[in-house]
Amino acid sequence: MSFFTHLECSVPCGAPTLDPSQRHHLCACGAPLLARYDLAAARSWSRDSLVGRDPNMWRYRELMPLFDGEAPVTLGEGFTPLFHARALGATLGLNRLFIKDESLNPTNSFKARGQSAAITRAKYLGARTIALPTAGNAGNAAAAYSAAAGLSCEVFIPGDAKRAFIDECRLYGANVTLVDGLITDAGRTAAERGAPLGWYDVSTLKEPYRIEGKKTMAYELAEQMDWRWPDWIVYPTGGGTGMVGMWKAFDEIERIGWIDPGRRPRMVSVQAENCAPIVRAFQLGAEKAQPWEAASTLADGLRVPRAIGDFLILRAIRESGGTALSVSDPSMVDGMLAIGAYEGVSAAPEGGAAFVAIQRLAADGSIRPDDSVVLFNTGGALKYLDVLSHHAAAT
Ligand SMILES: *Cc1c(COP(=O)(O)O)cnc(C)c1O
Numbered sequence: 001m002s003f004f005t006h007l008e009c010s011v012p013c014g015a016p017t018l019d020p021s022q023r024h025h026l027c028a029c030g031a032p033l034l035a036r037y038d039l040a041a042a043r044s045w046s047r048d049s050l051v052g053r054d055p056n057m058w059r060y061r062e063l064m065p066l067f068d069g070e071a072p073v074t075l076g077e078g079f080t081p082l083f084h085a086r087a088l089g090a091t092l093g094l095n096r097l098f099i100k101d102e103s104l105n106p107t108n109s110f111k112a113r114g115q116s117a118a119i120t121r122a123k124y125l126g127a128r129t130i131a132l133p134t135a136g137n138a139g140n141a142a143a144a145y146s147a148a149a150g151l152s153c154e155v156f157i158p159g160d161a162k163r164a165f166i167d168e169c170r171l172y173g174a175n176v177t178l179v180d181g182l183i184t185d186a187g188r189t190a191a192e193r194g195a196p197l198g199w200y201d202v203s204t205l206k207e208p209y210r211i212e213g214k215k216t217m218a219y220e221l222a223e224q225m226d227w228r229w230p231d232w233i234v235y236p237t238g239g240g241t242g243m244v245g246m247w248k249a250f251d252e253i254e255r256i257g258w259i260d261p262g263r264r265p266r267m268v269s270v271q272a273e274n275c276a277p278i279v280r281a282f283q284l285g286a287e288k289a290q291p292w293e294a295a296s297t298l299a300d301g302l303r304v305p306r307a308i309g310d311f312l313i314l315r316a317i318r319e320s321g322g323t324a325l326s327v328s329d330p331s332m333v334d335g336m337l338a339i340g341a342y343e344g345v346s347a348a349p350e351g352g353a354a355f356v357a358i359q360r361l362a363a364d365g366s367i368r369p370d371d372s373v374v375l376f377n378t379g380g381a382l383k384y385l386d387v388l389s390h391h392a393a394a395t
Pocket residue numbers: 109111137138204236237238239240241242243300301302348350351378379380
């Protein structure tokens with residue numbers, strides 16, 4: 001059974017709560033909606049019940065958006081390994097560096113978690129066609145889970161996106177439309193085409209359930225670290241569903257009594273030098289982020305000039321005592337190569353960026369040698385082999 005009860009505005013703006021047996025995308029005020037649970041009743045749910053459950057994100061189904069007896073659309077996403085990166089940590093003088101390897105999800109990125117949850121709900125709600133704008137990985141995951149659910153999928157992707165992303169959408173039977181411009185332009189086209197046709201939009205934070213999939217990263221961290229939080233979580237941030245989802249999970253986990261309230265991990269948001277709206281807003285002390293002009297980076301997942309959940313990301317960073325920093329494209333490639341060479345892990349540029357951020361925070365003394373640090377490797381390197389060839393050619 002699940003303690004899922006209703007949907008609520010993330011601000012919150014005071015609008016009435018919404019019934020999750022109906023389709024809802026954004027709150028009437030334009031802000032993202034969040035799934036809510038009966039957390040008081042969920043205190044009866046014991047973490048001991050997790051023992052022996054399937055190693056995927058639906059092992060936390062009591063606090064997932066599912067109705068009683070409902071089967072999720074799953075390809076085995078989640079419960080990715082968390083391992084102690086001793087050799088890589090030693091290069092920075094860190095004794096407790098861990099990698100949460102999200103590249104091992106279906107379609108090679110943590111986007112699988114969000115789409116598994118979103119498409120599970122879309123199917124229940126009677127959707128026939130899933131639609132979304134994407135920088136790459138979200139489209140691959142949406143295409144795969146749509147196929148698994150028996151639904152059609154319409155992907156809108158910037159025309160200059162990598163071939164690998166476009167071809168992989170088609171591999172899972174999706175219809176791909178190439179759009180002039182960035183993911184924000186692709187979003188506009190997807191909405192215009194889809195609205196009259198009743199397509200179910202699974203854009204980042206424009207439906208309430210991708211966050212619920214992403215929040216399971218925090219449930220897994222808690223379980224894998226034996227119910228203690230790490231000191232730092234370092235997370236490459238684009239649309240921010242991971243940051244927002246994990247922050248929501250900390251709250252739920254405390255309220256059901258699985259970890260005592262108190263010090264949560266410091267959340268570090270990592271962006272690209274030429275697309276860093278959250279970093280700029282953090283440094284300015286702003287509550288919301290201004291759109292970034294002429295955004296460009298080889299880390300496709302970070303090429304998000306404007307995040308609809310900006311205020312939620314900034315809240316999580318500030319309330320956790322964390323920080324936000326941006327790294328250059330060439331340094332991300334160095335990061336990929338370091339993670340690969342020292343740990344044998346296949347990292348996307350986004351994972352490389354997280355490593356560079358840790359390097360910088362260790363060098364300036366913010367992260368101390370015995371702090372526990374979790375590097376989120378949000379995707380794998382295989383869709384970026386062109387980047388590595390260019391780098392090799394240039395050095
Ligand atoms: C989408 C993506 C990100 C950004 O994730 P958000 O949770 O939307 O901020 C980071 N890394 C990779 C590999 C991605 O595909």
